[in-house]
Amino acid sequence: MPQQHGATSSFCSASSTNWEALPRLCRDLRDLVGEHSARHVLNALGGQVFYIPRIPPPDHPLAAIRPEAAQRICNAFHGERLAIPQARWLQRQERDNAIRLARKSGQSVSRLACVFGLSRRRIQQILASGQETEQ
Known part of the structure; x- marks a missing residue:
């Protein structure tokens, strides 16, 4: 059975972000795909829960981000259900x-x-x- 990773939490500009105050999945995504792509994931997909396949099909929510970043996420989390944190905490x-x-x-x-x-x-x-x- 797929695991649930993360919790609904939150995410904007790189200048003043305290990543350590954000949920672990936010930091994991930043470490995995870089700050810019992590922000994009959180802004585009925040609040959604979805299954991470080994290779994302074209209609998968991860298709909204760079293919390389999407594949890194799939490599790290395939078989899991991710709850992508919302951007609210970061924006606040x-x-x-x-x-x-x-x-x-x-x-x-x-x-x-x-x-x-x-x-x-x-x-x-x-x-x-x-x-x-x-x-």
Whole structure:
């Protein structure tokens, strides 16, 4: 019986990603196919669960990514059912880092709330929650 790998979790820009804070499958994909392709997989296929064959047919969800990356994933996970994490966590992490950097550069909390479409209170919570995460 195929195994279930990963859990529904999340993923955007390479500049400020703390991959260690993301689900293990995200890190496994990054190590396997590189950061750019891993981002593409998470953005294109996040939230889906599917069987990984030895060789992906043209209509398989992995057809949405580079053939070389798809084959590496198949080689590593064939016979398993993968739950591809959603990109939400990564996008939120990167948004929060952008908010912290903008605040450090002098943007007001009110301006940040407007730019990011968040409340002033949420901006203050993000700023209080910690330092910028490093890649």
